[in-house]
Amino acid sequence: MYILEASGLSKAYSSGQGAKQLVLREIQLQIAQGEFVAVMGPSGSGKSTLLYTISGMDGISAGRVVFKGREISSLAEEELAKLRLHGMGFIFQQMHLLKNLNIRDNIILPAYRANKNRRGSINKKAAELMKRTGIAALAERDITQVSGGQMQRAAICRALINEPDILFGDEPTGALNSKAAGEIMEIIAEIHQTGTTILLVTHDTKVAAQAERVLYMLDGSIAAEHRLGRYEKRNNDLKAREEKLTAWLMNMGF
Template identity: 45%
Template structure:
């Protein structure tokens, strides 16, 4: 069943943004990319953001996560106003409460996958060394890459490397995971494996916000947010099986056609 839903109320949201704007300077003039965006995401929700290239999707993700400063508006994570934090406090908050999965996971080529996954937590001295290794091993088994733990990044496929990147993002049990085109460079089989893993993690309670061009990715979400020219123009709520359901894919495609995306 496909339904249109309204945004989650900000008073109950895990992540909420109000009147967010962002501009960049191009050829000496300010170009506004985000135009007063409002968005709320409930705890445990899986939300995807779709729109044409240049619509502001990635800019919104980076602004909501605090990886890039917004010009105006407020962003709150679990009622902590991220836009009011100093850069140091914001960096601490990101490390403690957020995970990030990018299109191209960055790994140190001279370290094995297990060492790469553990590295950031080791630098931050999270738990004991044994605790960190145990957590990484648990995640690698779940992601189906335990047998590759000693492999160097250059010795595994793109899909396997992306799964390692997801493991690294989950090391500190983040409240929310931000994904920027996490399947964008993968073949169909590898992309489906990544989507299955993200869906499973979301079912276990991890909140997800993922920017994507891929309708197969969008169709795994609880809610699809559509952006055009720096504004949220529509939302589509999806119910039923979050697996590779053709009805959900068709619903996303149909709404994109209605919006002219």
């Protein structure tokens, strides 16, 4: 069963004087329920644009996108915003936490927007997520009082507070040091183990090596894909997976 499908997905931007720059070129993509897919490729290849268009955060120029059997590419913005709020979670390189709210309030805000009448259960869910990601003691702190890794943990909690069907990530470890990045990926891997579908854009082979499938983008198209199979932490095979992925990427010219 596919949770997300794109067919003939194209995206063009105006580049002045009526000319258009084609950023995505007739993308065909199917993502299975519970799958973990990473997207890699050189800068400017269309990775982030693919993520934004397939999630409905940005409009498309041609084609269609179907999420859980529902075509979203033609939805009105209000309907689309509601669908994203309830069915999708997002983690970015820049966490986009609100400076006037503490960590807990940043986490619960999307849930309050989705259902203001469930405050008790929302607060309980937030407490569970903060405990799970190791930031329970930071709930009352302002975002200026925590590290980048701790902020990203809060962003993950915020992305999961509405129990989304799919989690999107755009370079979620890109602004972190290697230790913090490793810790964040452990959390994301645990999220995947619970059955959440993940689509992640990254330049880091250590991150992508934990995915089941890696898509390689070039000039706005999916040029190739590499299947790694499901990652099981207990098998301690991450290094071998990374080596295989690195060899494939080098062959692709990455």
